[in-house]
Amino acid sequence: MPPVVIRDLSDTSGYWAAIWTMCPMPDVHVICDAPVGCFNLVGTAVPDYTDAIPHIENLTPATMTEQEVGGKGTADKVKWTYDNLAATGVLADKQVIVVSTAESEMIGSDHSSLVRQLGVGTRFYYSNSLAEDEWAGRDRVLRWLWSEYGAPHAGAIVTVPTAVNIIGPTYGCFNAPSELAEITRMIEGAGGTINMVYPYATTLSETPRLAAGAVNVVLYKEFGTGLANELGKPMLFAPFGMQDSVAFVRQLGQLLGTSDQAEAFIRTEKRTTLQAVWDLWRGPQGDWFGTLDIGIVAGLSHAEGLAHYLGDELGMKVAFASARPRRLGDYDNEGIRQHIHKRAPSFIFGTMNERIYLRESGAKYTNFIPAGFPGPGVRRAVGTPYMGYRGCVYLVQEIMNRLYDGLLNFLPVDGAYANQRNATPPAPAGDSNLGNLSWSSDARAMLDKELEKLPYLPRISASRQLQMTIEGIARQRNATEVTSELVELGLAQYRQS
Amino acid sequence: MTDIIPLANSAAPASQPCKLHPQSMCPAFGSLRILTRIEGSHPVMATDTGCLYGLTFVTHFYGASKSIVAPQLGTAELMSGQVVEGTRAAIDVAAKEPGVRLIPVVSLCVAETAGMPEELLPRKIGDAEVVLVRVPAYAIHSHPEAKDIAVAALLNRLADREGAVREKSVVLLGEVFPADPLLIDSVLRRMGVTETIFLPGRSLDDFRRAGRAGALAPLHPFYKESMNVARTWGMPVVGGAPVGISGTYAWLKSLGSILGLDPALVQQVADEERAKATALVADRPLNGKVMVTGYEGTELAYARMLVEAGADVPYVSTSIGQDPLVLPDELWLKAHGTKEVIYRKALEEDIAAIDRYHPDLVFGTTPLASAAKERGIPAMYFTNQLASRPFFLTGGMAATIEFVAGVLTKGDRYRWMQAFFAE
DSSP, rough: OOOOOSSSOOBBBBBHHHHHHHTTTTTTEEEOOOOOOHIIIIIIHHHHHHOOOOOTEEEOOOOOHHIIIIIIIIIIHHHHHHHHHHTTTTTTEEEEEEEEEEHHHHTOOOOOTTTSSSSTTTTOOOOTTTTBBHHHHHHHHHHHHHHIGGGOOOTOOOOTTTTEEEOOOOOOOHHHHHHHHHHHHHHTTTTEEEEETTTTSSSSGGGGGGGGGGEESSTTTTTTTTHHHHHHOOEOOOOSSSSHHHHHHHHHHHHHOOHHHHHHHHHHHHHHTTHEEEEEEHHHHHHHHTEEEEEEEEEHHHHHHHIIIIIIIOOOEEEEEESOOOOOOOHHHHHHHHHHHOOSSSEEEEEEHHHHHHTTTTTTTTTEOOOSSSSSSOOOOOOOSHHHHHHHHHHHHHHHHHHHHHHHHHHHOHHHHHHHHHHHOOOOOOOOOOTTTOOOOOHHHHHHHHHHHOOHHHHHHHHHHHHHHHHHHHHHHOSSOOOOOHHHHHHHHHHHH | OOOOOOOSOOTSSOOOOOOOOOOOOHHHHHHHHHHHHTTOOOOOEEOOHHHHHHHHHHHHHOOOOOOEEEEEEOHHHHHHHHHHHHHHHHHHHTTTTOOOOOEEEEEEHHHHHHHGGGGGGGGGEEEEEEEEEOOOHHHSSHHHHHHHHHHHHHHHHHOOOSSSOOEEEEEEEEEEOHHHHHHHHHHHTTTTOOOOESSSSSHHHHOOOOOOGEEEEEESOOOOOOHHHHHHTTOOOOOOOOHHHHHHHHHHHHHHHHHHHHHHHHHHHHHHHHHHHHHHHHHSSSSSBBBEEEESHHHHHHHHHHHHTTTTTEEEEEEOOOOTTTTTHHHHHTTTTTOEESOOOHHHHHHHHHHOOSSSSSEEOHHHHHHHHHHHOOEEEEEIIISSSSHHHHHHHHHHHHHHHHHHHHHHHHHHHHHHOOO
């Protein structure tokens, strides 16, 4: 098989999955069998930007150096780290888990025997980081946590009829606080009570209590169904869009025996929260929806959900939707990059990678809205969900405000102010009107081709600005006709502006 | 009841805490930051997916908006010896980028462990140079040192050694704030320098030009490999850096003498700079106890400047190792009231120092700054707030001191915030 080349990787490894799934629980302490970089990136540098936290406090590296890699192995270092951590007192009342990394797997470190010599209950988790991605990884960690810390102690736990578990988020899940808040609100609206939010808002010692949930809501389709299946209760995915939100509340009511309350909630939501979508639909804003094309790159739930709501329900044209993990036929980053370079849609819901491709292609009229990782963002406010009823409203609100923002940037401002700032001499009087110069057919075709690449809305203003720029260059050169060379110069200048 | 007899002098801590949480960015990041910022450079990273994800994440935030390609290296590829094959395929992809002139192959932990034989990589593809940069985190230890490895690799490959040395030109080595090169260049030209080359920057040609410069002046103390490259060329190296009052004076004089500039002119400029810096400090002295504990490798120089400006800096720590290059700053600091200088530091040591010295202001890594703020002490991330301002000569000193003085007045806000969240 020819080698596979990755461009701007968007899915991380099983090791990251393990740290991000275990460490939200405060009674866990993870020792990672890692070089300093694997500790820094997953524990400090990246969660600053994904989760807006200063660092993950319950993570310590058994820092691997040349010695360990060069034949000594990492067992002594892990033991030393455990002993010294224990001496500081931070391990009191903690369950310690030793986690492998790509490099420790590379040198064949396996600490399943060693952990038995460490404090009682210490376990080894092989993160399979050289083979597993973050989605399969999170799914497996959740199952492992249940089998190690939950199932053996769950025998006596009785299912509570209206209790609902939410499985996910972990650290490193896009927009987690807002999605969680909205899904929690909807579960309660349907007549349920939250039993556990696992692992994001619970402790490891409470793991057996997962058995008390009557229904499991899996927040992200990309991981968590493995645990839900093992729990053996009915399972629902968190919904996106109007119809699926209604269906979610209805099904939940049926499963919990609270249909009356659920139906009442559905009616109220339609009249209250969703009223904004109805108002915008009836207003001038709704007229824009069908003119917009969008590209989507996000985790599986967000990719499918955004395409369904914005595409199927609101009628926007979905230029591409690529999920993480990728579905059959989804663009990889190479495909996304080529698509954007060729023709950038008017909106991209995506990651930092798409921002790079937009900048490479000079597509300054595309609105970028974050929809996944990698990418820095603070998303700790709980009022910006993409999921559920409130997600429907937040998404159209965000889209409309971006359109307004674009329009305000395009309205003409008197040129005298720009001249004053740049101190460039104004064009000679009487010669400054557009259309005074003739255009060769090549030049006209080239300009049209360039304009064709732009989203519909900014095209008109951009057309005027581009013509002015190009004719300005032509006049400077005393040209009597605009040629394709001059268009090229103008385009270059325009892209840099 | 018997009094416990202290075993150690109270000025020095009884026992340093264990180094459990080392503080450095992933070392390889230092090289990626430099390599992605060069125009025409399209890096290939040879590593596992977790590493690739994390490093491209931080590089796309702190380095450049530049697409990065990599061979897929999972269990199958690593165990069946397909590292080189995959890397060559990624090089072929990078070679198709418009304007490509350099393809750095950044080889990281798992690729280095599996083996990445340089002789099996192309040296050139089309017009682009292919340069191997080996930066396994387990062997490099800190990201400043990985910057050095990247620069040394580029100098080794690219520097133009043909033709006469341009005697009054100098290479200034170290990532600096964009205003710093302008300031340094203008002062050096007044002394008779004809050309300054700042590395590493955006231009590949600067690496070529560097080969014929009259001297190399590292502005930061961790460019050991790069200095070795210069020494093999017989290019003299200027020690120290134009930082603070005494440091700047000594550096200008040393640079003037190494480049053979007119001594009277050099003396005049050095005197002027010293007078300006002295006046600045006299006008706006710092007052307060500051801890300088980043992981950029430049901490000792910052500490020295702050001490000269009047601050009390009892504790300095850094991610780089102890080295003759930092020794002058360490000795100077110890002679001017600094009690501890810690190399390859860990979070535990820095936190213990906060509790030992009760500083008015802490510059540190993000975990340390948050620990200080939890104690109601003004604190900032060294990398974002201090290391990203003008720093050199009097102009840089003015900017840095003004900033520090401003933060020192903010204690009430930090205490208020701490009290509010402690309730």
